[in-house]
Amino acid sequence: MRNTTREEQLAERARTYIPGGAMNHAKEPRQDMLGYMPWYIERAEGCYLYDIEGREFIDYSSSYGPVILGYRYPPIEEAVRAQMEKGVLFSMPSPLEGEWAEMLANVVPCAQMVRAMKTGSAATAAAVRVARAATGREKVISCGYNSWHDWWVAKEGVGISKGIPSCLEGNIYDLEYGNLAFAEQLFQEHGKEISCLITIPYDFRGKPCLSFLRRLRSLTKEYGAVLIFDEIITGFRLSLGGAQELFEISPDMCTLAKAMGNGYPLSAYAGKADLMKLVPELQIDTTYAGEALSLAASLAVIREMRDKPVLEMIWHRGEELMTGLRRIFSNNGEILSVEGLPPAMTINPATDNPGAAHFKNLFIKHLYGQGVFYHSPLFVTFSHTEKDIECTLEAAENAVNKAAKEM
Ligand SMILES: Cc1ncc(COP(=O)(O)O)c(C=O)c1O
Structure with a gap:
């Protein structure tokens, strides 16, 4: 029998004492993402989350919207x-x-x-x-x-x-x-x-x-x-x-x-x-x-x-992210699209492709696997740098390729 991970042990204890295993429905550990999505975050700094194993994630959930300047700003x-x-x-x-x-x-x-x-x-x-x-x-x-x-x-x-x-x-x-x-x-x-x-x-x-x-x-x-x-x-x-x-x-x-x-x-x-x-x-x-x-x-x-030019920078970085994601998705048959505005955007599966929702799930799993934390909408903060956007786009390109292989 496989040994359980520390995340699974924490989740088991949490599910015993917390209905659903977390204080918010949206933050409940997802079994299908085990080993990819970080189930618990130990600390956060700037635009990065650190999980209990010390893995680093560039965060685009920004705590479901509140974090606009960055963690511990x-x-x-x-x-x-x-x-x-x-x-x-x-x-x-x-x-x-x-x-x-x-x-x-x-x-x-x-x-x-x-x-x-x-x-x-x-x-x-x-x-x-x-x-x-x-x-x-x-x-x-x-x-x-x-x-x-x-x-x-x-x-x-x-x-x-x-x-x-x-x-x-x-x-x-x-x-x-x-x-x-x-x-x-x-x-x-x-x-x-x-x-x-x-x-x-x-x-x-x-x-x-x-x-x-x-x-x-x-x-x-x-x-x-x-x-x-x-x-x-x-x-x-x-x-x-x-x-x-x-x-x-x-x-x-x-x-x-x-x-x-x-x-x-x-x-x-x-x-x-x-x-x-x-x-x-x-x-x-x-x-x-x-x-x-x-x-x-x-x-x-x-x-x-x-x-400070906080919003100018957020719009600018968001624009870079949107443009990069659109390029990646258009090179891959537009199975996914990006909507919204640069400070907050959504990634959506093509409605005319029955496999697109499954593809999106695989894409997200592989984003997590490469150190990018996804939740919809994606929120860019003042702490995201040009380098973070570049790393995210590289991860997105790999995630699309990995997802395509698993389809
Ligand atoms: C537009 C909007 N209104 C109200 C709420 C409720 O806010 P809270 O979760 O802080 O109660 C939310 C939460 O996401 C929201 O997005």
Whole structure:
């Protein structure tokens, strides 16, 4: 019998005590990737992950989006260390709260007022509650993934799954990104009941659809509904002011998280002052909202991104990666394609090739095997260098060849 590896031993213990073996579904060890994908990460530095065997991986998951500058990025670590000397959570607000909220209001176009939360799901739930309170209406249109909370999971198409009260059914409509005709239909049929439309500005598959977003802006205005951009991925990644700044479309409210804290747990909901001024009357509260280490980290992130060419470099490196991957895939029958924008891109199997999904899985396995950590979307950070992109493209070329041999 084969000896089990240390990874398998750790996974066995984790599966005994943690449902699914990890704290997030997406990070559960994948049996089919054993020996290729790193199941446990011991530490991270810059754009590199180091697993428990000391193997190094160039990371393109960036912790599922939050890491924008790089792991253990010195100015952020220094800001957090300095704050740690003063304390983490106090019985009254720290002065950082106002400083951070003002900074955010200065860079995010729709943000006249801001409140912090700890997770993206908490921020979207809060924004939707504000919209319902402001309009006195209950129904919601949602486009894209916005939350694991009941209000969102109850949406049509996602399905009333186990643990979700069936009374929530019919309160939330599922709008596919770009499906303008359905958006028009929903407003024509239910316009007077719709409190808000919450949408991701872009899903990094296909092209950004600005005509869709512009029409959502005008429809929500026309019907008196609140337009919320869920910028949990796009905020601080496409531009300092998020997709709303890049696309020049201003929503009434937005939600932010991920890149805003470079890995420190922080989210926010923000918007026009007349909406946000309702918050003190509403039951929206969480003990850890003003936790000072994350606020210190976020202030340092915003300063760093404001004062250095962080986003220019991320767009540039991302462009190099996209162009290189496209060249590799076009030399291999375009069984895979690259979509998205340079700061966040997806690799997709050709829809007209039945073997393409299997090919993609083999490709990913061999990327891991050559020290490149993949998860979709691929996020480039300020710490990725030209050399890292070159090494990644070399690994991708080898991975394509290895995958082709195994088909
Ligand atoms: C667009 C969007 N909204 C909301 C969320 C939920 O955020 P969290 O996982 O921090 O609750 C996510 C998470 O990936 C997201 O991508």
